[in-house]
Structure formats: C-alpha cells, structure tokens
Amino acid sequence: EAGVAQSPRYKIIEKRQSVAFWCNPISGHATLYWYQQILGQGPKLLIQFQNNGVVDDSQLPKDRFSAERLKGVDSTLKIQPAKLEDSAVYLCASSLGGGGPQYFGPGTRLTVT
Amino acid sequence: AQSVTQPDIHITVSEGASLELRCNYSYGATPYLFWYVQSPGQGLQLLLKYFSGDTLVQGIKGFEAEFKRSQSSFNLRKPSVHWSDAAEYFCAVGVRRDDKIIFGKGTRLHILP
Incomplete structure (x- = not known):
C-alpha cells in the first residue's frame, strides 16, 4: 500500500515570495492534516480536512496561509507572502478518522531567506 | 484539556543497553495512545498504538509500551x-471526539557506541 506522498521535499525561497506544497494521502483516508514542525519541536496542526471540508483551521495564519482539498483526495498548502519564521518542515498526514493513528508523509523542508 | 508530557528532552544510552522513554498524558x-519515531530529515513513523485490551502493546523494531491507567x-x-534507534520519539494521545492527535514535545535519543 502506498504511503502519504508529498512534494517537493525541499524548497528555498526568499521572504515575501510564495510557495506551494502538495500532498496525496493514503487511498481511502477521508481525513487529511497539515502540520508545521519547527526545528526541535513537535508537530503543530495547521489545518484538518474531512473529505473536502475544513474541520479545523484555528491554528492556520489565514493572512498568509491557505489550503484546499477540492476533490477530497489530494491537497495543497500555500504560503503567500512567506516570512522568515515560516522556515520549518511541513508535514502532511492522513487517517481513517475516529482519533485513530495518523500516517505521515516525508515532509517538505522550507527555508525562507 | 488533553495534553501529553515527555519529561526527558534528551536521553543517552549505550548500544545494547535497555531503554525506557517516559510519557504521561x-x-x-x-x-488512544501512540508512539511515533522521527529520524533526521524524515516524517513521523508509527511505532505502536494502544486502543483497548491488553495494556502491553508490541510495536515495530522491537519496541513495546505499557499503558498504566x-x-x-x-x-x-x-x-x-541499536545505533539505528537514534532518533526523536514522540508520544501522542488521540482525541476521538475531534479526530485529532495531541503530540508531546519529543525525546531525542542518543546512542553511545
């Protein structure tokens, strides 16, 4: 069974530029999550989707971050404009739901200079 | 509110020695309880999970965990x-109502040769 796919794996941009990340969850997983993991910390939930609807985006900085999951399968996370403090690893995860285990992709390491 | 505490930020053990990483929730x-492992530059990999039943659960890579209510x-x-166990370990609790996972801050495991 294929795992969670993410691309790109690495991205370096200058501040004020825009960037987009892509995630394809495990087939059949209705719930999809985006996390931000700053160096030395645990993952912080940015947004949670159930199928193509947003369940929780309370921690998403909506002035610069946006995410969509239009067809209820793959998802994109965008940052525009980027700030230095956005440098982090962005992790995508999916699950069957019900508080069960989440399965993570390899992440995208973003460096903002 | 739900929370997870991992009291040890760093743990160092010698190769071949026994290991115990602490987690309180x-x-x-x-x-629902989980342990994840994150190797450098990688996403989080599920080591084991507890949902119900036997309080001693076996996971991958020879790990086990015991639930003590x-x-x-x-x-x-x-x-x-083993030297390859050097990584960061995250304990997490699943919140069924919200279909979320709350992560601890992680414990970094160092292995001495």
Whole structure:
C-alpha cells in the first residue's frame, strides 16, 4: 500500500515570495492534516480536512496561509507572502478518522531567506 | 484539556543497553495512545498504538509500551538498543471526539557506541 506522498521535499525561497506544497494521502483516508514542525519541536496542526471540508483551521495564519482539498483526495498548502519564521518542515498526514493513528508523509523542508 | 508530557528532552544510552522513554498524558476518557519515531530529515513513523485490551502493546523494531491507567502513563521500552534507534520519539494521545492527535514535545535519543 502506498504511503502519504508529498512534494517537493525541499524548497528555498526568499521572504515575501510564495510557495506551494502538495500532498496525496493514503487511498481511502477521508481525513487529511497539515502540520508545521519547527526545528526541535513537535508537530503543530495547521489545518484538518474531512473529505473536502475544513474541520479545523484555528491554528492556520489565514493572512498568509491557505489550503484546499477540492476533490477530497489530494491537497495543497500555500504560503503567500512567506516570512522568515515560516522556515520549518511541513508535514502532511492522513487517517481513517475516529482519533485513530495518523500516517505521515516525508515532509517538505522550507527555508525562507 | 488533553495534553501529553515527555519529561526527558534528551536521553543517552549505550548500544545494547535497555531503554525506557517516559510519557504521561491527561485525558478525560480512555485514551488512544501512540508512539511515533522521527529520524533526521524524515516524517513521523508509527511505532505502536494502544486502543483497548491488553495494556502491553508490541510495536515495530522491537519496541513495546505499557499503558498504566493509574499513573496516566504510556512508557516506551526496548530491551537492547541499536545505533539505528537514534532518533526523536514522540508520544501522542488521540482525541476521538475531534479526530485529532495531541503530540508531546519529543525525546531525542542518543546512542553511545
């Protein structure tokens, strides 16, 4: 069974530029999550989707971050404009739901200079 | 509110020695509990999970964890560590109502040759 796919794996941009990340969850997983993991910390939930609807985006900085999951399968996370403090690893995860285990992709390491 | 505490930020053990990583949680009902491992530059990999039943759960890579309700703990153990076990370990509690996982801040494991 294929795992969670993410691309790109690495991205370096200058501040004020825009960037987009892509995630394809495990087939059949209705719930999809985006996390931000700053160096030395645990993952912080940015947004949670159930199928193509947003369940929780309370921690998403909506002035610069946006995410969509239009067809209820793959998802994109965008940052525009980027700030230095956005440098982090962005992790995508999916699950069957019900508080069960989440399965993570390899992440995208973003460096903002 | 739900929370997870991992009291040790860093742990160093010699190769071949036994390991125990501590985890305490706060949750109002019977929790779902997880341990994840993150190697450098990688996403999070599920080591093991507890949903119900036998309080001693076996995971991958020779790890096990024991759920102790009276102590609100879910400590991770391995009888003999290998150099490849050097990584960051995250304990997490699943919140079924919200279909979320709350992560601890992680414990970084160092292995001495």
